[in-house]
Amino acid sequence: MRLFLSVNVVRLVLRPLVGDFSCGVKRCEMAPYATETYVRFQSRRRYSSTGRPGGVFVAAAQVEDSHQVSDATRQRLRETLDWFNQNLKAPSLEDRDWRTIFWFREDAQPLISQMWQLVSLLEEEGVPVRKLWTRQPGQIVYRDQLQIAAIPQRQSPALRL
Secondary structure (H helix, E strand, O other): OHHHHHHHHHHHHHOOOOOOOOEOOOOEOOOOOOOOOEEEEEEEEEOOOOOOEEEHHHHHHHHHHOOOOOHHHHHHHHHHHHHHHHHOOOOOOOHHHOOOEEEEEOOOHHHHHHHHHHHHHHHHOOOOEEEEEEOOOOEEEEEOOOEEEEEOOOOOOOEEO
């Protein structure tokens, strides 16, 4: 099994990029063999509406609203979330894109560094967070310099940490 995974990873790395991402107003088309790596941090808590694990911003909001969190932790959490509000665009997506999952671009290092601070705060409050990597996030419906939003394929391959 390990050899099989290694062969697939090598195949992804060695195949040339076929096509390009062309983003329109409504949808972005996905290149069959993407070479860019995307990073996602997600909670192990699941959304009741979709059954999928939630992102860390949803988990952070839940912790911040909790009556059990200390004022000092709530303040550190608020400062961290304010930093993201100032430095990360929150695009509005159409209602039909409810399955959309956000991924950071791997080269968005200032955001990823700040994300580790948020992860640390969440884990201190008992919220486990995992980091995922993928080159196949699904159908990309939004893209900017720091992040993408994609509707995942049924079984999107992602490496977990």
